[in-house]
Amino acid sequence: MKTTLKLYARLLRYVVPYWHAFAVSIVGMAISAATEPLLPALLKPFLDGTFVHKDDLVMRWAPVLILAIFFVRGIAGFVGSYAIHWVGNKLVMDLRGEMFRKLLALPTHYYDDHATGTLISKLTYDVMNVTAAATSVVTITIRDTIIIIGLLGWLFYLDWKLTMLSLIVAPIVALVISTINKRLRSSSRDMQRVMGSITQVIEETITAHKVVKLFGGQEYEQKRFYDEINLVRRHLMRQAVAALANVPIVQMVAAIALSMVIYLAIGQAKSDTSTVGGFLSFVTAMLMLTAPLKRITSVNEFMQRGLAAAESVFELVDTPSEQDHGKQVIARAKGNLVFEHVSLSYHSDDRYALSDVSLDIPAGQSVALVGASGSGKSTLANLVPRFYSPTSGRILLDGHDLADLTLASLRANIALVSQEVVLFNDTIAANISYGQMREVPEAEIIAAAEAAHAMEFIRELPEGLNTLVGEKGVRLSGGQRQRLAIARAILKDAPVLILDEATSALDSESERHVQAALETLMQGRTTLVIAHRLSTIEKADRIVVMQKGRIVEMGTHPELLAAEGVYAQLHRIQFHGMLLEQ
Numbered sequence: 001m002k003t004t005l006k007l008y009a010r011l012l013r014y015v016v017p018y019w020h021a022f023a024v025s026i027v028g029m030a031i032s033a034a035t036e037p038l039l040p041a042l043l044k045p046f047l048d049g050t051f052v053h054k055d056d057l058v059m060r061w062a063p064v065l066i067l068a069i070f071f072v073r074g075i076a077g078f079v080g081s082y083a084i085h086w087v088g089n090k091l092v093m094d095l096r097g098e099m100f101r102k103l104l105a106l107p108t109h110y111y112d113d114h115a116t117g118t119l120i121s122k123l124t125y126d127v128m129n130v131t132a133a134a135t136s137v138v139t140i141t142i143r144d145t146i147i148i149i150g151l152l153g154w155l156f157y158l159d160w161k162l163t164m165l166s167l168i169v170a171p172i173v174a175l176v177i178s179t180i181n182k183r184l185r186s187s188s189r190d191m192q193r194v195m196g197s198i199t200q201v202i203e204e205t206i207t208a209h210k211v212v213k214l215f216g217g218q219e220y221e222q223k224r225f226y227d228e229i230n231l232v233r234r235h236l237m238r239q240a241v242a243a244l245a246n247v248p249i250v251q252m253v254a255a256i257a258l259s260m261v262i263y264l265a266i267g268q269a270k271s272d273t274s275t276v277g278g279f280l281s282f283v284t285a286m287l288m289l290t291a292p293l294k295r296i297t298s299v300n301e302f303m304q305r306g307l308a309a310a311e312s313v314f315e316l317v318d319t320p321s322e323q324d325h326g327k328q329v330i331a332r333a334k335g336n337l338v339f340e341h342v343s344l345s346y347h348s349d350d351r352y353a354l355s356d357v358s359l360d361i362p363a364g365q366s367v368a369l370v371g372a373s374g375s376g377k378s379t380l381a382n383l384v385p386r387f388y389s390p391t392s393g394r395i396l397l398d399g400h401d402l403a404d405l406t407l408a409s410l411r412a413n414i415a416l417v418s419q420e421v422v423l424f425n426d427t428i429a430a431n432i433s434y435g436q437m438r439e440v441p442e443a444e445i446i447a448a449a450e451a452a453h454a455m456e457f458i459r460e461l462p463e464g465l466n467t468l469v470g471e472k473g474v475r476l477s478g479g480q481r482q483r484l485a486i487a488r489a490i491l492k493d494a495p496v497l498i499l500d501e502a503t504s505a506l507d508s509e510s511e512r513h514v515q516a517a518l519e520t521l522m523q524g525r526t527t528l529v530i531a532h533r534l535s536t537i538e539k540a541d542r543i544v545v546m547q548k549g550r551i552v553e554m555g556t557h558p559e560l561l562a563a564e565g566v567y568a569q570l571h572r573i574q575f576h577g578m579l580l581e582q
Helices: 002-013 016-035 038-052 056-105 108-113 116-158 160-166 169-207 209-214 218-270 276-317 377-383 407-411 428-432 442-451 478-492 508-522 557-563 566-581
Strands: 337-344 354-361 366-370 392-397 414-418 496-500 526-530 542-547 550-555
Touching: 002 116, 002 276, 016 038, 016 056, 016 116, 038 056, 038 116, 038 276, 056 116, 056 276, 116 160, 116 169, 116 276, 160 218, 169 218, 218 276, 337 377, 354 377, 354 550, 366 377, 377 496, 377 526, 414 478, 428 442, 428 478, 442 478, 442 508, 478 508, 496 508, 542 557, 542 566, 550 557, 550 566, 557 566
Parallel strands: 366 526, 366 542, 414 496, 496 526
Antiparallel strands: 337 354, 337 392, 542 550
């Protein structure tokens, strides 16, 4: 209970900045609610004054009062509802903004451990369920509480004994609500997890649609999707059973009390202790109590669903951001990189992705990292921009420990071109100038594209630099996407460059263009080159051969061939494979 209240209080803090609109909503709801008990309260003098005493004043003003009550009720209800919807939409916008800021600040290992679909589901589905719990639940509860208090007040005024008898249902109603609360919260949590899985299946199927078609995976994907949506259906039915059973149970208990009250009230009417107007007014007020009681009990469904969603939202918001304890700001680095006894374990076990790696790379030198898959090449490169931090040892840039540098200043000195080119669904110009904290002149963009051998195909496009590349650059070929990534790195003009399989999976013509662009990019920069094709790194100043997270050989291409070691063996295997392909 304490945890629930704490969670709810935290959720309501997001409403505080909009307390003016929230207050308007509450006032509107309160006015609307206050008019409801007036109807049974006016029923007694209307009936007695009209049909019993034939009072002309009552007969003349009764219709006017009824119209006035409904007019006030309609205006107040509209204003209250509009204000609460405005607050709710602002709340969702603020939460989404905060969640997205958190996504941008999360460490790399978080994305390694969490499915993309689950994260998307949090920002789309979960956050929408929070709205009702933070806004509508409060105002509906306030409105219906005022209605219930007003009606009960009138009932006590008419006959306190009969009213006390009707209140025997309260403990039973509380027990029903408490029992159903747990089921609703549990089902809502399960529902959110399944929605994340559905989003993941959809995203994977869309992204890999070519593989699905080529390998005949349609039935498999259909079954996988069916299983997930069937789980959603089952969880929705669990919620529906709990929510739907809640209302009739409460209403049945209230009906039992109402029937007892009506039975006793009829007895009073026979003994002339109650007037016709008083009797009908009492019964009407009792009947009118069922509607707010129904809403109060029904609102519990939205409350539990919202709190379950809030748990999911705040779980993301509370995830620790990427650690940036560095205080030192470095301007443009020279590019001297030193790895001192660096080891890295991704998990808390004894398995090391890197083990006691020491390497000195002078500024402006190109160093190629080669080795079999899983040898630690990419891991070593990922330590330079601090996507991961060493378990032990340290890395120095121009004599500064990377851990002492601010992430912003460190990464401002590093450019990356990888096999998996990341392009955004924007123009070519926007993709080349991405991340520049200034208005980049078109001349600079063209110069970078020329240096990357990209302008030759950009000029052939109907809209040139303003051409939209599509999602992930789908409208361009692999070589064209790679050259745009190189142009982006050229424009950034960082002194440290990481090339991660930048020429793999390209045809010979594209590779020729990309290789020429890379040679331009590498000039005067400290470059870490990760490559499987040994032919692409023969000109490197130094080649570092890795095995199982360790450096086993180091030297130039001729030196390593002459040493007849691991590199020479890898070279022979690849050279023999190239001959077979020819």
